[in-house]
Amino acid sequence: MIGIYCQAHHENLGSGLCPECRNLWDYTRQRVERCPFGLDKPTCANCTVHCFKPEMRDRIRTVMRYAGPKMPTRHPVLSIFHVIDGRRPTPTKKKGE
Numbered sequence: 001m002i003g004i005y006c007q008a009h010h011e012n013l014g015s016g017l018c019p020e021c022r023n024l025w026d027y028t029r030q031r032v033e034r035c036p037f038g039l040d041k042p043t044c045a046n047c048t049v050h051c052f053k054p055e056m057r058d059r060i061r062t063v064m065r066y067a068g069p070k071m072p073t074r075h076p077v078l079s080i081f082h083v084i085d086g087r088r089p090t091p092t093k094k095k096g097e
Contacts, residue, residue: 001067002028004074008066024063027056043085 006021017025031051035041044052052060072079 001071002063004067004070005063024056024059027052028060043082 002021002025003017006017010018010021016022032041035051036049037047041047044050050057071082
């Protein structure tokens with residue numbers, strides 16, 4: 001999603017992500033890897049633990065609002081998995097318990 005957003009909004013000339021979007025990507029990966037739910041992580045909209053700083057949460061929300069509607073045509077399989085994941089019940093057990 002970040003790649004779709006970056007390509008449309010920043011001048012990266014096909015060389016990957018711009019520095020601003022690369023920073024957001026790195027932050028997002030770090031937070032997801034440290035998620036207390038581990039592999040059972042729900043979608044962020046259904047999560048009880050908000051692990052993003054408010055500024056980064058606003059940035060990723062902007063990206064998702066733009067790229068979300070484009071996902072089914074760009075990445076149909078990932079879109080289907082995201083819908084399925086969004087319907088799973090939120091886990092109550094945290095990693096390490």
